[in-house]
Amino acid sequence: MLATRPQTKLQDIIDLYSWNYPKGKFESNNKQNALISLGLFGGNAEYPDANYAKRAAIYQDHKDWTLGLFYFLLNDPSVPASLKAETARYGLSADEFIDNHNFPYYLYVREARRMIGDYVQTQKDIFTDPYKKDAIALGSHFVDCHHVQRVAVSKTQYINEGRIWVKVDQPYEVSYRSITPKQKECTNLLVPVALSASHVGFCSLRVEVTWMQLGRAAGIAAGIAAKSKNLYNK
Secondary structure, three states: OHHHOOOOOHHHOEEEEOOOOOOOOOEEEEOOOOOOOOOOOOOOOOOOOOOHHHHHHHHHHHHHHHHHHHHHHHHOOOOOHHHHHHHOOOOOOOOOOHHHOOOOOOOOOOOOOOOOEOOOEOHHHHHOOOOOOOEEEEEOOOEEEOOOEEEEOOOOOEEEEOOEEEOOOOOEEEEHHHHOEOOOOOOOOOOOOOOOEOHHHHHHHOOHHHHHHHHHHHHHHHHHHHHHOOOOOO
16 A cells, blocks of 8 residues: 555554644554554454453553554555655654653553443433433533454455544533442442443543543532432432
8 A cells, every 4th residue: 555655644644643742742543544553453352351461461462563563664665765764753752651661551441341320321312312300410522432343345455444433512411320330239339430321422421521520420429328328319
């Protein structure tokens, strides 16, 4: 592909964000419309139920994929000279993660196991049924999911599947029941992060500003429960 597109630039392959970082530092991310980028699609699938050893192996797979991509861009004969030169201008930050070869200690786990509680927040709750009688927080982040798998459509072609990017035009309410388990299963638990939500629902809920609201609501609920001895007292 690179041989037929010698004009390819690094930002056609990965996303680089400067945000408010110090000059010369960037955050990198998977380029969603690139066929090959930083996303190791499917490499994460076993993570939620894996033991520590398996999770360490999954971490290493992602590290190898990430660093391997940069090694390829710097060294493979098929890479145009201009792209090699551009890639060579970047590297791991010398003053970050200095005791881990300048690579992050952990994977960023956006979505894994979630509770199935008294109420499951779904796509419907974002777009068509946004109001809740027992609302404890507001969500507003767009529905965002990276690709999840690469599928061969012929012997020479494949496509990436699973990408979701849908704007949320107005805030929606989050039910208190989504952070409580089913009463018949547990009566003393509050789950503001791995809350009860479908995959699409969680694609919007899973941001820090929403979790902060849910965490505060859970703290208030825990205080009320401690005084009343009843988690489900409203």
